Amino acid sequence: MGYIISGIQQVGIGVKDAENAWTWYRKHFDMDVPVFKDAAKAALMTRYTSGIVESRYAILALNMSGGGGFEIWQYTSKTPAKAAFDIVLGDTGVYATKIKSRAVEEKYNELKAKGANIIGSLTQAPDGRKHFFIADPYGNLFEVVESNSWFKLRKSKNGGVAGCVIGVTNIDKALPLYRDVLGYATTVYDTTEVFADFKGLPGAEDKFRRVLLRATKSGKGNFGRLLGATEIELVEVKTRTARKIYADRNWGDLGFIHVCFDVNGMKQLAENAAEHGFPFTVDSSESFDMGKAAGQFAYCEDPDGTLIEFVETHKIPIFEKIGWYLSVKKRNPEKPLPNWMVGMLSLNRVKD
Numbered sequence: 001m002g003y004i005i006s007g008i009q010q011v012g013i014g015v016k017d018a019e020n021a022w023t024w025y026r027k028h029f030d031m032d033v034p035v036f037k038d039a040a041k042a043a044l045m046t047r048y049t050s051g052i053v054e055s056r057y058a059i060l061a062l063n064m065s066g067g068g069g070f071e072i073w074q075y076t077s078k079t080p081a082k083a084a085f086d087i088v089l090g091d092t093g094v095y096a097t098k099i100k101s102r103a104v105e106e107k108y109n110e111l112k113a114k115g116a117n118i119i120g121s122l123t124q125a126p127d128g129r130k131h132f133f134i135a136d137p138y139g140n141l142f143e144v145v146e147s148n149s150w151f152k153l154r155k156s157k158n159g160g161v162a163g164c165v166i167g168v169t170n171i172d173k174a175l176p177l178y179r180d181v182l183g184y185a186t187t188v189y190d191t192t193e194v195f196a197d198f199k200g201l202p203g204a205e206d207k208f209r210r211v212l213l214r215a216t217k218s219g220k221g222n223f224g225r226l227l228g229a230t231e232i233e234l235v236e237v238k239t240r241t242a243r244k245i246y247a248d249r250n251w252g253d254l255g256f257i258h259v260c261f262d263v264n265g266m267k268q269l270a271e272n273a274a275e276h277g278f279p280f281t282v283d284s285s286e287s288f289d290m291g292k293a294a295g296q297f298a299y300c301e302d303p304d305g306t307l308i309e310f311v312e313t314h315k316i317p318i319f320e321k322i323g324w325y326l327s328v329k330k331r332n333p334e335k336p337l338p339n340w341m342v343g344m345l346s347l348n349r350v351k352d
Contacts, residue, residue, distance in 0.1 A: 005269075010070060032061070039058075044282055047282060057076050062226075067161050068161030081254065083247075083254075089167070090208060093244060097142050097256060098161065099159070102158070117137075118133070123197040126189045149228035166235070168304055178213055181276050189210070214230075258307040261308070282297075284296050284297050
């Protein structure tokens with residue numbers, strides 16, 4: 001293949017107030033370790049911002065139990081727009097973000113006690129795992145799913161991002177990207193029906209084809225152990241016409257703006273993506289700086305225009321207060337970083 005996809009680095013979440021949103025995510029999901037906070041102009045993203053160079057503020061936050069992070073993203077140059085319609089299951093784009101949990105029922109009760117907006121009930125997915133859905137105060141849906149993939153067990157009953165539920169109009173047309181380019185080659189289930197475990201979600205009374213894909217090479221790359229096992233669930237509605245979640249809106253507007261994968265070997269990835277019909281639409285080419293972090297980033301689109309980001313990390317702050325940074329540009333990506341080194345990120349933890 002010539003490149004490594006370590007896992008989901010982060011899911012971008014467009015919000016009106018990043019600091020306020022991060023407070024909620026710390027309280028409810030223990031996303032309490034900031035990798036960076038950065039204010040800048042999104043000069044390379046004008047393809048997706050109506051040709052205008054917009055300014056933004058972003059926070060990348062992790063849960064050090066393991067899993068991907070949240071890139072909490074706020075326009076500072078305009079007011080972000082929300083969808084002009086009520087988003088329902090099957091609409092195309094990132095519909096929900098999966099959060100891994102080692103104790104799903106306990107997490108369900110914990111969030112219920114905090115007054116969180118749980119959608120539906122605690123139930124079982126087609127593969128038998130416990131799961132439930134919860135909406136944040138901004139209308140974004142999260143699916144808490146059972147997992148046994150952990151970086152370090154902490155007091156928290158959940159970790160970070162374990163995957164996404166992505167609405168598509170045609171699963172067979174989407175598979176060449178998610179399976180053949182991104183490496184989600186293991187099919188856990190592929191079934192079509194009206195799903196009882198979706199009950200409570202808007203639009204759940206329709207019939208869906210539902211395919212759960214798992215990555216076959218988790219744990220590789222510099223941050224593979226931290227990001228852990230991940231999955232993509234493709235959902236295709238069969239009994240109505242799906243709408244595009246970001247129709248007539250820009251990247252950075254309210255909602256899940258992209259799913260981002262941590263990669264090594266960006267050039268080889270670009271070649272393979274293009275061969276499969278998914279050429280990069282944005283490419284920073286060389287190293288970019290994002291506050292105290294640096295790397296190379298690129299984007300492509302799935303067949304429905306859902307934005308997929310790739311980041312090859314070159315440098316991250318380990319302990320910014322003393323000017324301690326980790327450069328990984330010349331490391332052998334086949335060898336994950338030592339656990340103790342990645343674990344040092346927790347020195348930046350914010351305690352409420």
